[in-house]
Amino acid sequence: MPREEGKRPVVALIGGTGNxxxxxxxxxxxxxxxxxxxSRAADKAxxxxxxxxxxxxxxxxxxxxxxxxxxxAEICVLTVVQGVHEAALSDLKDELKGKLLIDxxxxxxxxxxxxxxxxSAGRIAQTMLGDExxxxxxxxxxxxxxVRKNFRHPLDSDVLVCADDVGAAEEAMGLATDAGMRxxxxxxxxxxxxxxxxxxxxVSMNRHYKVHGATIKVAGISSxxxx
Amino acid sequence: MPREEGKRPVVALIGGTGNxxxxxxxxxxxxxxxxxxxSRAADKAxxxxxxxxxxxxxxxxxxxxxxxxxxxAEICVLTVVQGVHEAALSDLKDELKGKLLIDxxxxxxxxxxxxxxxxSAGRIAQTMLGDExxxxxxxxxxxxxxVRKNFRHPLDSDVLVCADDVGAAEEAMGLATDAGMRxxxxxxxxxxxxxxxxxxxxVSMNRHYKVHGATIKVAGISSxxxx
Numbered sequence: 001m002p003r004e005e006g007k008r009p010v011v012a013l014i015g016g017t018g019n020x021x022x023x024x025x026x027x028x029x030x031x032x033x034x035x036x037x038x039s040r041a042a043d044k045a046x047x048x049x050x051x052x053x054x055x056x057x058x059x060x061x062x063x064x065x066x067x068x069x070x071x072x073a074e075i076c077v078l079t080v081v082q083g084v085h086e087a088a089l090s091d092l093k094d095e096l097k098g099k100l101l102i103d104x105x106x107x108x109x110x111x112x113x114x115x116x117x118x119x120s121a122g123r124i125a126q127t128m129l130g131d132e133x134x135x136x137x138x139x140x141x142x143x144x145x146x147v148r149k150n151f152r153h154p155l156d157s158d159v160l161v162c163a164d165d166v167g168a169a170e171e172a173m174g175l176a177t178d179a180g181m182r183x184x185x186x187x188x189x190x191x192x193x194x195x196x197x198x199x200x201x202x203v204s205m206n207r208h209y210k211v212h213g214a215t216i217k218v219a220g221i222s223s224x225x226x227x
Numbered sequence: 228m229p230r231e232e233g234k235r236p237v238v239a240l241i242g243g244t245g246n247x248x249x250x251x252x253x254x255x256x257x258x259x260x261x262x263x264x265x266s267r268a269a270d271k272a273x274x275x276x277x278x279x280x281x282x283x284x285x286x287x288x289x290x291x292x293x294x295x296x297x298x299x300a301e302i303c304v305l306t307v308v309q310g311v312h313e314a315a316l317s318d319l320k321d322e323l324k325g326k327l328l329i330d331x332x333x334x335x336x337x338x339x340x341x342x343x344x345x346x347s348a349g350r351i352a353q354t355m356l357g358d359e360x361x362x363x364x365x366x367x368x369x370x371x372x373x374v375r376k377n378f379r380h381p382l383d384s385d386v387l388v389c390a391d392d393v394g395a396a397e398e399a400m401g402l403a404t405d406a407g408m409r410x411x412x413x414x415x416x417x418x419x420x421x422x423x424x425x426x427x428x429x430v431s432m433n434r435h436y437k438v439h440g441a442t443i444k445v446a447g448i449s450s451x452x453x454x
Contacts, residue, residue, distance in 0.1 A: 115417070157447070
């Protein structure tokens, strides 16, 4: 792993070959983070890493099986599809001990795209993983295609970050900022049910207005107040 | 009631003497709507109307007991405190028949300001009132103080409107626009649980960032797409 960028922690994207993982990987690699794409299949992870390094024009991203990816990383970002959220947490529980886990899962019920009922994905994760893992939720609402396509540019979408541990949330907010997104601390993990639910609202608005990238932004908090 | 403004429907604010009702009343009166402040106590409603007409510099707002207010109005906006939401609907069910009801109720659990679990306040209202009332949810997240204080100016906060009946939502969106707010159709009444929940996120952000008016805006939908 290239660590000469200095103090930046290694970030692993668990289930990172899906919709959201590649775009986040490009943004963090572009900002100088060592990035690992994790997948249940190492060869699939490696193929995605090769593809992303070509987009990046640099060799900052590597692919590994999920367990190895977690072991090599300080910060793990869970970008699995909603149907395997709990199974992935159960499988990876031991490896996640001592890590910061950023859970990007947003569940909704199809075909009516009904928002989820509590508990939030993040609360489920924190309960399953226990106190040895600091769970944060973030990135559930960012439009995956814009995250990837324009990875060298700021994103016109804000990130609402939830965690019981404000310090853990602040680490995730730093990552979001380095990825070109404004981030706001929105409260404990029980609040994350609302952030998850926003995804179904955005899907609903995309359908109604025939657009692809409806997003949410925060107003009424000036930038100096977020520092 | 002054109807010489033309085609604008009469709007009644049920429980309109609270935090949100007065500001909305001023905005609609300023836009030329005949406005009624409703309250369980007619004298309280009349006192609020007198106060608001003084702010407005005009006599466009009247105060009435809730039942009389509903009977005189085409559009009713429910701005009661969360604790009496279902009791108010139960009391006013017969009078609301045939009306458009805009429910602005956002519930949360104190002291942790936990967001509500489904069903949404709007779904509860639609179920209680039946098909003869067209229920829309809106205005749950607008900062009440800014709505009132700067009532002659556009508000830097968007309104997410939910309804099973898109036509009813569009009527509410027209009202929001006339009140100086951008409005977006966000889906059916089950989606409204998310809009309600946003209020607890905004309260949480106000506390964390020591501000008073954190709000949500929509990006990624251009204005011509909303027409």
